[in-house]
Amino acid sequence: MRKKVPYGYQVHPDNDKLLMPIEHELEALELAKQHLKQYSYRAVAQWLSKETGRYISHYGLKKRIEVEQKRKKASVIKRKLAKWLEETLSEIEKLETQGVGSYSEACGDRSPPD
Secondary structure (H helix, E strand, O other), rough: OOOOOOOEEEOOOOOOOOOOEEEHHHHHHHHHHHHHHOOOOOHHHHHHHHHHOOOHHHHHHHHHHHHHHHHHHHHHHHHHHHHHHHHHHHHHHHHHHHHOOOOOHHHHOOOOOO
16 A cells, blocks of 8 residues: 555555545545635645644645646546547548448459559
8 A cells, every 4th residue: 555545535444455535525625626716725735634634734735636637637638539549440440341442343353464
């Protein structure tokens, strides 16, 4: 297991390789993100620690939010790439079934001379 358990989670009592969400901490974290629009990381981290009873430093809060944003951005990019790939594969399949650029029996044998 990791050295530190991410804020909003706890180690499962029966399996130390699993993390269980702590709902009230995750809800407070979502509210903290809204508070960051008006207040500093330091002030919001103090509020969050007081609200949940679990300490988080201003740097820990900043790092947690940055990692979350980075993962969300990567997810959006990957979804766009997956959609593009799906569309491209669909176009390739259409071209292959239409036989564009290939000879068909209706045109006769057009094999090159020997």
